[in-house]
Amino acid sequence: MLRRIAPDLPVSIGDCDRERVPATVSYDLELRDVRKVYGNGTIAVERFDLRVERGEFISFVGPSGCGKTTTLRMIAGFEAITAGEVLIRGQRINELPAERRPTSTIFQNFALFPHMSVQANIEYGLAVKGLAPAERRAKARGMIEKLELADVAARRPDGLSGGQRQRVALARSLVVEPEILLLDEPLGALDANLRKSIQNELKLLQRNLGITFVFVTHAQSEALVLSDRVVVMNRGTIEQLSTPYELYRRPKTPFVARFIGRNALIGGRMIGLSDGLCAVDTPHGALRGRGNGEDLGPGDAAIVVVPSEAIDIHPAGRSGGMPDLGRDANGLSGQVISSDVVGHTLFLVVRLGDGAEVRVESHVARYAVDLVAVGCDVALSWAAEESTIIRQD
Amino acid sequence: MEGRPLVRWSLMIYTGLFIVFLYGPFVVLAILSFQAGPNGGPQFPIIHWSIYWYKQLFSLNPPSSVAPLPIGDALVRSLILASVTMVLSTVLGTITAQAFRRRFKGSTLVFYLVVLGMIVPGVLVGLGVALVSNSLDIARTWWGTAFATHVVYTYPFAFLVMLAIFNRFDRSVEEAAWSLGVPPGRTFRKITFPLIFPGVLSAMLFAFTLSYDEFPRSLFAAGPDLTLPLAIYGTFQIEVHPDIFAFGVLTTLFSFSLLAVYGILMALSLRRARKVAIQEEAA
Ligand SMILES: Nc1ncnc2c1ncn2[C@@H]1O[C@H](COP(=O)(O)OP(=O)(O)OP(=O)(O)O)[C@@H](O)[C@H]1O
Ligand SMILES: [Mg+2]
Numbered sequence: 071m072l073r074r075i076a077p078d079l080p081v082s083i084g085d086c087d088r089e090r091v092p093a094t095v096s097y098d099l100e101l102r103d104v105r106k107v108y109g110n111g112t113i114a115v116e117r118f119d120l121r122v123e124r125g126e127f128i129s130f131v132g133p134s135g136c137g138k139t140t141t142l143r144m145i146a147g148f149e150a151i152t153a154g155e156v157l158i159r160g161q162r163i164n165e166l167p168a169e170r171r172p173t174s175t176i177f178q179n180f181a182l183f184p185h186m187s188v189q190a191n192i193e194y195g196l197a198v199k200g201l202a203p204a205e206r207r208a209k210a211r212g213m214i215e216k217l218e219l220a221d222v223a224a225r226r227p228d229g230l231s232g233g234q235r236q237r238v239a240l241a242r243s244l245v246v247e248p249e250i251l252l253l254d255e256p257l258g259a260l261d262a263n264l265r266k267s268i269q270n271e272l273k274l275l276q277r278n279l280g281i282t283f284v285f286v287t288h289a290q291s292e293a294l295v296l297s298d299r300v301v302v303m304n305r306g307t308i309e310q311l312s313t314p315y316e317l318y319r320r321p322k323t324p325f326v327a328r329f330i331g332r333n334a335l336i337g338g339r340m341i342g343l344s345d346g347l348c349a350v351d352t353p354h355g356a357l358r359g360r361g362n363g364e365d366l367g368p369g370d371a372a373i374v375v376v377p378s379e380a381i382d383i384h385p386a387g388r389s390g391g392m393p394d395l396g397r398d399a400n401g402l403s404g405q406v407i408s409s410d411v412v413g414h415t416l417f418l419v420v421r422l423g424d425g426a427e428v429r430v431e432s433h434v435a436r437y438a439v440d441l442v443a444v445g446c447d448v449a450l451s452w453a454a455e456e457s458t459i460i461r462q463d
Numbered sequence: 464m465e466g467r468p469l470v471r472w473s474l475m476i477y478t479g480l481f482i483v484f485l486y487g488p489f490v491v492l493a494i495l496s497f498q499a500g501p502n503g504g505p506q507f508p509i510i511h512w513s514i515y516w517y518k519q520l521f522s523l524n525p526p527s528s529v530a531p532l533p534i535g536d537a538l539v540r541s542l543i544l545a546s547v548t549m550v551l552s553t554v555l556g557t558i559t560a561q562a563f564r565r566r567f568k569g570s571t572l573v574f575y576l577v578v579l580g581m582i583v584p585g586v587l588v589g590l591g592v593a594l595v596s597n598s599l600d601i602a603r604t605w606w607g608t609a610f611a612t613h614v615v616y617t618y619p620f621a622f623l624v625m626l627a628i629f630n631r632f633d634r635s636v637e638e639a640a641w642s643l644g645v646p647p648g649r650t651f652r653k654i655t656f657p658l659i660f661p662g663v664l665s666a667m668l669f670a671f672t673l674s675y676d677e678f679p680r681s682l683f684a685a686g687p688d689l690t691l692p693l694a695i696y697g698t699f700q701i702e703v704h705p706d707i708f709a710f711g712v713l714t715t716l717f718s719f720s721l722l723a724v725y726g727i728l729m730a731l732s733l734r735r736a737r738k739v740a741i742q743e744e745a746a
Contacts, residue, residue, distance in 0.1 A: 169645055
């Protein structure tokens, strides 16, 4: 079945996974080479491969219009699948209508039934399933208690706050016991504080229920906090699929390096391997870092990705000389063109010799503020181990 | 506005004239309907006030030289015609608008075909139907040919009303229902329909009133049994008595009561949700 997957996939499941998985194992959710072309010719999703284990919390992140919602809607059954296959627990569900799929969707605007009370909203799915009134009332009660909605159970949705609506939407979807819960930017309509607290509730809920969550967001921080694995999408394809930590530490493409975290990207050409680290020739001298597993040959265009938190700042001071950075360190020098303090964090923008700009973040107490003010010369360094070398595309 | 008395006065006069032209005829009609009978004519001055002509409508007066208005049957026919037209047009309009929620091939063409029914002049449609039914030897009847023209005429109105309603309809509510396992048919009945009900009411009101006083199409298509507007027009051909004014007053009151029913149903369906919310808030 893996024959179907084009060999030049940007990213799919790690190679080692392919060997370990026996053919009979069925994933909770599997997308095979899924493609979506809308009626107007827009290619919204392409070459989308994904396998989700039971109980995983998977996020789709990416810029607006990259196809997150489209993919989710194909899984939910609201949108026809142009090509490829979607499987739930090994069953192909391409042709199954939405109401017969074991999925349930939470919408950004929550889409509560405005003409029904909260209680009725939650009970409705059970009533349609044919549960006896007493049984469904009991189930709905349980869910209402679990999500602390007892006070508002008799109200209609338009009398609820944003956070309450969110919980009603969750209760309504969870009470029908879906195998997979699909969430399309469910926190988008909430204010920042509420988002934080609901994020935590959501994660706890998912842990307790043990069901699979597929969560769409364009807030990367949300995805990184909540997910077991994150799918980074760009223009309809997967750029990278990894754990949040991997994504952050070892981006695989320049897009991911720019999209996730706050990284400095420095272009150059691959020189070769030394001491297990890749060396890249850049306009600022040779820089070294960890390869991300791709085979880069000497002469290939490469990018050095440096997390801005890993960078140490060395004020040139009054002497103006470059400090000694030590053997394993990589270094750059330049001039501070912007210096801001937000809370305890110091944000610097440093312009390098060739005009490129590097962003640096640091704790404010580490440096004398007047030595890193606008116009000061500084040197930047980081442990080679912290940076990643990726292929330039 | 306070600083410009001229503008203010001209607007006030304009509004005043507007109201006079809108309600003037009806007021005159209403006053004249209380003319003395049976000898009082359809003109001022009022000889003395009476409800003679109202009684005349219901044949409660002693026999006189004035014949009863020949509109009783026509009234019944028009009410039946308007009701059935209302139901059919609203159903068709809703179904068509539902189809238009997704773009489909040829949707623009279908749109104009439907809307044509309210654009083409009624006299032409009536004449056309008369010609066609004559040449095909189809009998012209109020419940056949006239009914068809009424539906063709009112269906676009119902369709446009429902189109506007669906335009503002949040489809994710339906998707939410499907995702809970509710089949599409049941979703439409239990979720979509209650939410578009105010629109359906409006479409029904439109279709009913348009059909109830439709004239040019019925004139040619109704055949020998007349609808109400035709029957009233017919009475003008002979002598006009104030009983026609009395009838005018009653039928206008009937229209107002329809509006009132519409208003009440609308207010009920809109307020129910709010009321519950407010009660909860207060508790
Ligand atoms: N019904 C549609 N018909 C045609 N094109 C569509 C339709 N829905 C979405 N698209 C297009 O498909 C692409 C992907 O859209 P999608 O809604 O999946 O993006 P998204 O990643 O969810 O973006 P956002 O973060 O803004 O919600 C976009 O280019 C969009 O314009
Ligand atoms: Mg979206």
